[in-house]
Amino acid sequence: MATERLTELEDEAWRGFLVTHERIWREMEAGLVPLGVSMAEYSVLGLLGEAGRDGMRLTELAELRMMSTGGFSRLADRLEKRGLIERRRVPTDGRGYEIALTRTGRSLLRAAWKQQHADIQRLFLGRLSDEQLRALSGVWASLADREGDRRR
Known part of the structure; x- marks a missing residue:
């Protein structure tokens, strides 16, 4: 059975992405350890921070976190137990919940x-020129083009 292989350039680009992503992710996660928050928790807190006091x-x-509702609910339970978020029933929908940051959550x-x-800045942006950042932004835009996925 014949299998398709990556070209040398494709392999270099793909492996470079994987290794760099893993290294940066681990170092950024390590930076959050003293604060007692994981990257997943931080991303939820960040989304709630952007949403403002009304929450989401x-x-x-x-x-937005690309998680199942059940998996996210368990993450929200942990954040709520730590006093970082509060869960409120949606007034117009008795079954739904809104989640908002608490004062402690905003401080964290x-x-x-x-x-x-x-x-x-240290691991990513500060190591790239403006030209490289523009090129990389174009790459991300191309990869985010879901319309292109549907045309194939």
Whole structure:
């Protein structure tokens, strides 16, 4: 049975992405350890921070995090037990929940953002020229083009 193989250039690009992603992810996650927050928890806190004081629906957060509602609900339970978020029933829908940051959650998010900002600069942005950043932004835009996926 014949199998398709990556060209040398394709293999170099793919492996480079995987290795670099893993290294940066691990170093950024390590930066959050002293704050007692994981990357998954930080991303949820960040989304809630962007949503403002009204928060977001649990289902919307799960979708944005690309998690099942059940998996996200367990993550939200952990954050709620730590006093970082609060869950409220949606007034117009008795079955739905909104989640918002607590004062403690907002404080932790500010500290985590400072750490993440420093790490993003040190591990990623600070190592690339403006030209490289523009090229990389174009790559991400091409890969995010879901319309192109449907045409194939």
